[in-house]
Amino acid sequence: MFSFTKKQKGNRLTALAQSPAGTVCATIVKTGTDKPRLELCGFYPANPGQSATGHLQQLARQLKLSGNSVTTLLPIGNYQLMMVEAPEVPPAELKAAVRWRIRDLIDFHIDDAVLDVFDAPPSGARGVQESLYVVVSRTSTVKSLIEPFEAAGIELGIIDIPELAMRNIAARLEADKDGIALIFFGADHALVTLTRNSTLYLARSMDFGYRQLQESPELVDRLALELQRSMDYYDRHFQQAPISTVALCPLPVELSDLASRLGEQTGLPVQTIDIADIVEIGGDVETDQLGECVLAIGAALRTEATQL
Template identity: 30%
Template sequence: MIQKFAFKFRSSAGRPRQATQIAAIYLQAEQLKLVLVRSIDQVVLKTETVRLVDSQQRVSACSQLARELPKNTALCLVLSADSYQLVQLDKPPLAEAEMRHALPWQIRDLVSIPTDDLIVDYCDVAEPASQQQAKIQVVASSRSLLAPLCKVLQQSPAQLMNIQPDEWLARNLLPVQPQAVLLLSHQPGQELSIQIVRNGTLYVSRKLRGFNRIDQMSYSDLSLGLLDNLLLEVQRSLDFFEGQMRQAPVKEILFLLPSPELPAILQYFVQNGFTQVRALDVSAYMPGSSLAEQADYWLPLAGALELLLSAETSIETTH
């Protein structure tokens, strides 16, 4: 379950819903981003970015950001894609305690992190009805990376409650509703993500290679085949969700894409038969902010909102 996924550095102090303020620190290779949110109305109170000269500065910068937070702020540490690896495999017939000891050895040939440095957690995956074998999604990261960070965060005024991979968080910006939506989201320099969410549950999550510069490309360049490829990948995801997973059709397609060409991209989808298409607006969380600021901070915002989830949620499949 995503709500319980937190590696094993989580603080035991307090419940997230008791905090009047929540926060997230987004750990990236070249920078750290902080978002502080008021719990009662989910309005962002503060954003900050710290550029890193090198990886040795990461721990001190993380400590600096956390020390600026109000006392007892519930904190989520969000890992960027270069800080973790996801592996899906058949669920071993083991008890919970045995599972955690066995997983590093079971995935050691599937990840690039040395076995003696692995720290892992997992969540159950509900596969399509046609597949009976239970599966799990394993999240692997480096103990030598996380341990120093968690140590300084647990010594700060904030309460480190959770550690999350960034891939699972965009769903927190969507309303919990029975109608499924497909979300295309993008972070600068990273691959484009396609996700299908229904009732707050992530059913499909895919990374699309070849789209890492989509936010920097002109519409004329995008029209040279890239948009056609994107249409194809969207349709593949819809077919998988509605066909193999036997789910009701997706209601609409949302874009979280910091590109000046987004209006033209939306129109291109409309012209190709996708009528329920729109940009995802996060301005209600960040009143008065520019589109550039929203693009910079939507992902750590989604990490902070993870702390407000009261119901357990799960991944249905990673396709």
């Protein structure tokens, strides 16, 4: 998404996703085979009172990140993802035209916005490219994300979004060829993506996560309803065959009946994906932390090499 370098350096990409509690890190190495290797994965808590910059400096030394290509993720809630009609302008004028088009669709002044675009899949039977996805955030939000990395001497190549990190994971699953609904749970939010052939068709976020599901298991009914609405829209708007595969990203906590209850509500088989199906797990990776690292792994699986 928001790009700062022309291309990824080398065959190694590290994703660092920060939170007030610490940083999730994942490093993917392209091996020349069908499966890239997950070389590093873990959550690294910040020391009490430690600044974001100080924590990143410590990680850069500890994990020997010097020379790595590095990406990070905008947290959900810090940006908007919207689909707009594609302007009929030359490529060099595209972002300016989109900026004009979305000025009344955001709740802050367009001069304070930073945005990027990527293709939305064609809708209807004609298969004509009519729309674009637009990611837009406040300039101050993006700047505050970048500043600790710069101060720590870590060169960011890309700032990505969770929806595309999930797209990267789904793209490595066999079911993505025919369409797959993938569900990710953070502590206090959930994200559903519908993808097919490595293309993001639809994404929906919800204001509850695995903590709320632990306390109120009946929230699975809301999840099932939102999932069904998303799949119905996918069928109608994009005129695709119905999605028949629903998958859950690994969780850092045990929710043993989530898949079965969601399957009962939707009438579809639901299973949790195994990260080992999409990447080779390096010998130094602590597998019990994979649930914490899902989005970072997805971000590090990024394959786009050039700016939009």
